Amino acid sequence: MSSTQSHPTCPDDGFPLVELNGKYVCSAEHADARIGGRRIVTTTIRNGYLYLEFDNQTSIPLTCPCCGGQLHLRQISAEQLGQLLAGRTVEGFRHGQWVSHDQSGAKHPIFAIQFSGEEDVNTRTMQVHLDSVRNISET
Ligand SMILES: [Zn+2]
Numbered sequence: 001m002s003s004t005q006s007h008p009t010c011p012d013d014g015f016p017l018v019e020l021n022g023k024y025v026c027s028a029e030h031a032d033a034r035i036g037g038r039r040i041v042t043t044t045i046r047n048g049y050l051y052l053e054f055d056n057q058t059s060i061p062l063t064c065p066c067c068g069g070q071l072h073l074r075q076i077s078a079e080q081l082g083q084l085l086a087g088r089t090v091e092g093f094r095h096g097q098w099v100s101h102d103q104s105g106a107k108h109p110i111f112a113i114q115f116s117g118e119e120d121v122n123t124r125t126m127q128v129h130l131d132s133v134r135n136i137s138e139t
């Protein structure tokens with residue numbers, strides 16, 4: 001394992017690829033086809049993960065951008081975050097890189113979802129781990 005190992009990205013838009021059923025697919029295209037432009041009708045917490053449930057019976061769990069686990073970097077609880085996001089629509093996606101703050105300096109690509117709202121665009125953009133994209137599912 002090397003911290004400089006590069007992750008495969010989509011030649012069209014630079015988004016990281018995710019492996020699904022043994023095939024690499026573009027994370028942005030995968031997410032856009034399922035939740036792009038969709039409205040969050042409700043949010044639920046299952047096994048400690050906050051799930052956004054959309055108006056097309058699709059859901060996505062929010063995972064921590066650093067480790068893919070439950071959200072633990074935010075000052076607010078999963079319940080509060082769910083209340084904050086309910087009713088919003090997905091405006092778009094961004095990609096970036098997570099860089100560890102420990103001495104390893106490990107890096108990995110992350111995915112971000114931009115939600116509708118009045119706040120500054122960075123405030124309503126949520127970074128998640130690529131595991132969130134892998135776990136988009138129909139409910
Ligand atoms: Zn792409």
Ligand SMILES: [Zn+2]
Pocket residue numbers: 064065066067068069072
């Ligand atoms: Zn984490």
